[in-house]
Amino acid sequence: MSRNVIIAAVSLGALGAALPLEAHHSFAAQYDANKPITLRGTISRMLWSNPHGHLYVDVKTPDGKVVTWELETAAPAGLYRRGWRREDLPVGAEVVIRGYLARDGTATANATTVTLVATGKELFAGSPGTGAPEEPPGETGATVR
Amino acid sequence: MVVTLVAAVSMASAAQAPPDFSGHWKINQAKSSAGATGNNAKVSFPSELVVAQQGGDLRVEIRYPRTDPVIAIYKLDGGEVAVPVPGVTEKAKAAWEGGRLVIAAQRVVSTPFGNFVTDTREVWSRSGDVLTIRKTQSSEGLAETETAVFEKN
Numbered sequence: 495m496s497r498n499v500i501i502a503a504v505s506l507g508a509l510g511a512a513l514p515l516e517a518h519h520s521f522a523a524q525y526d527a528n529k530p531i532t533l534r535g536t537i538s539r540m541l542w543s544n545p546h547g548h549l550y551v552d553v554k555t556p557d558g559k560v561v562t563w564e565l566e567t568a569a570p571a572g573l574y575r576r577g578w579r580r581e582d583l584p585v586g587a588e589v590v591i592r593g594y595l596a597r598d599g600t601a602t603a604n605a606t607t608v609t610l611v612a613t614g615k616e617l618f619a620g621s622p623g624t625g626a627p628e629e630p631p632g633e634t635g636a637t638v639r
Numbered sequence: 640m641v642v643t644l645v646a647a648v649s650m651a652s653a654a655q656a657p658p659d660f661s662g663h664w665k666i667n668q669a670k671s672s673a674g675a676t677g678n679n680a681k682v683s684f685p686s687e688l689v690v691a692q693q694g695g696d697l698r699v700e701i702r703y704p705r706t707d708p709v710i711a712i713y714k715l716d717g718g719e720v721a722v723p724v725p726g727v728t729e730k731a732k733a734a735w736e737g738g739r740l741v742i743a744a745q746r747v748v749s750t751p752f753g754n755f756v757t758d759t760r761e762v763w764s765r766s767g768d769v770l771t772i773r774k775t776q777s778s779e780g781l782a783e784t785e786t787a788v789f790e791k792n
Contacts, residue, residue: 522705522706526726527683528724528725528727529726529727530683530748530755530757530778531748531757532778532779532781533755534780556753563752590780590781592778599750599751601752606681607681609781
């Protein structure tokens with residue numbers, strides 16, 4: 495193996511270690527199934543990423559401040575199968591989201607449903623929630639508890 | 640005539656006696672409504688319930704997959720009780736409505752960004768070895784109702 499190849503391999507390894515890759519995690523590791531929340535706010539961004547999508551919603555707190563919540567969903571392919579389309583989620587649209595609070599104390603949650611206030615259309619986020627019995631593995635991108 | 644009257648009163652009392660929910664119950668996903676279980680669940684239900692009904696109390700061990708069970712002890716006279724769900728505040732009241740038991744609860748999740756309140760109303764009914772729970776969950780003006788069917792283990 496040439497010196498250049500070794501240097502390239504080491505560099506790629508270091509680069510990979512430094513990148514903030516999103517892990518495919520279990521529901522229980524990141525979210526608390528005992529803490530259901532419902533948020534009402536406006537969409538600021540939708541990130542169609544793998545292995546989870548992320549919806550960002552601006553929500554007013556009781557004291558009038560605006561907090562941007564990050565809501566994790568299933569992967570884009572799973573969302574598409576459930577009827578999600580990019581045009582359904584314009585920036586500024588009012589939505590009501592059900593989900594489960596993250597364990598780390600941040601404004602992050604696992605979304606189960608997203609309801610578009612203007613039309614009443616309800617979209618399933620493909621997240622496992624707390625459904626019983628145990629979820630079949632696969633498209634949710636997370637495992638219930 | 641007295642015998643007939645006594646029998647009639649006895650039968651009426653028996654008809655009005657509340658059901659006994661005691662037992663170990665397991666959810667039947669196939670018989671439950673579509674939004675009660677699985678990846679598209681709108682309303683969450685436990686996978687198992689272990690119920691002991693005695694005197695004026697209903698002790699319910701609520702089991703979800705891969706998590707510690709919660710034990711709720713409801714007063715059947717409508718008195719308010721605290722349900723020891725970790726990390727949240729939950730208060731509940733249970734009362735009979737005819738042959739059905741209604742459990743109304745409010746759960747508050749406190750965060751640095753405000754409190755989140757979810758109200759639930761469960762209606763329990765029993766027919767033989769089948770326990771049916773119809774649950775309505777509401778928050779932020781949205782309400783969803785789903786039905787779960789449990790069978791005796």
